[in-house]
Amino acid sequence: MNPLVLVGVGEMGGTFAKAFLRRGVPVYPALRSSDLDALAARLPEPSLVLVTVGETDLHATLASLPGPWRDRVGLIQNELLPRDWRAHAIVDPTVAAVWFEKKPGQDVKVLTPTPVAGPGAPAVVDALQSIGIDAVRIADADLLQALVVKNVYILVSNIAGLKTGGTVDELWRIHNDLAMGTAKEILEIQQWLSATEFDREAVIERVLAGVEGDPDHRATGRSAPARLVRAIDHADEAGLPVPILRSIGRDEGLIA
Numbered sequence: 001m002n003p004l005v006l007v008g009v010g011e012m013g014g015t016f017a018k019a020f021l022r023r024g025v026p027v028y029p030a031l032r033s034s035d036l037d038a039l040a041a042r043l044p045e046p047s048l049v050l051v052t053v054g055e056t057d058l059h060a061t062l063a064s065l066p067g068p069w070r071d072r073v074g075l076i077q078n079e080l081l082p083r084d085w086r087a088h089a090i091v092d093p094t095v096a097a098v099w100f101e102k103k104p105g106q107d108v109k110v111l112t113p114t115p116v117a118g119p120g121a122p123a124v125v126d127a128l129q130s131i132g133i134d135a136v137r138i139a140d141a142d143l144l145q146a147l148v149v150k151n152v153y154i155l156v157s158n159i160a161g162l163k164t165g166g167t168v169d170e171l172w173r174i175h176n177d178l179a180m181g182t183a184k185e186i187l188e189i190q191q192w193l194s195a196t197e198f199d200r201e202a203v204i205e206r207v208l209a210g211v212e213g214d215p216d217h218r219a220t221g222r223s224a225p226a227r228l229v230r231a232i233d234h235a236d237e238a239g240l241p242v243p244i245l246r247s248i249g250r251d252e253g254l255i256a
Contacts, residue, residue: 111213161220
């Protein structure tokens with residue numbers, strides 16, 4: 001059985017490692033200190049090279065992947081879009097829009113089924129299901145919208161949450177105007193980044209399914225300021241006004 005190479009061994013990476021090991025797949029971790037070229041020489045044909053680093057480390061990691069691995073890549077990051085892997089000449093990765101959470105010392109919490117697309121999708125879905133994580137294979141044509149839905153959920157929760165605190169349920173129920181306005185601006189950015197228009201109502205409906213899956217999820221986090229700055233940088237590049245994002249950025253002292 002061809003092994004899985006795991007690039008990045010944090011909480012999320014450990015969950016995927018457990019899932020594949022449960023299915024009898026050997027897992028080889030690649031740490032920050034690992035020589036990827038040497039590892040690729042030993043393992044030239046892994047079943048999947050699953051990159052589980054954080055989004056801020058993604059591009060450097062993809063740039064460093066050895067050639068023999070580039071047609072076997074799996075990706076699970078937040079704020080992920082096709083432009084991210086295409087920038088590194090990766091053509092057909094396996095991609096999961098992860099809708100479960102794993103924090104240190106806590107069990108996995110599933111919000112809603114995780115959609116997975118790409119050549120390795122059946123193996124990823126099977127592995128996740130083997131440890132009780134709901135996942136579903138989707139058509140490649142549906143992947144972009146699945147990623148955008150997750151991005152809107154993450155970015156609205158984090159960015160609007162800087163203003164409100166509390167939970168995602170409170171954000172969408174008590175501060176609905178702020179949540180909806182933030183979602184509109186985030187979706188505009190996502191459309192520009194992906195050169196694709198989406199049905200806003202359909203996206204919001206799926207975002208709210210995630211909110212209902214874990215209504216007590218905190219509405220912000222330590223990555224929220226950086227996410228807001230990135231979103232405003234994208235808006236500047238796209239020429240989008242995004243007044244709500246800019247107002248929050250000024251209130252948080254992140255922009256002038």
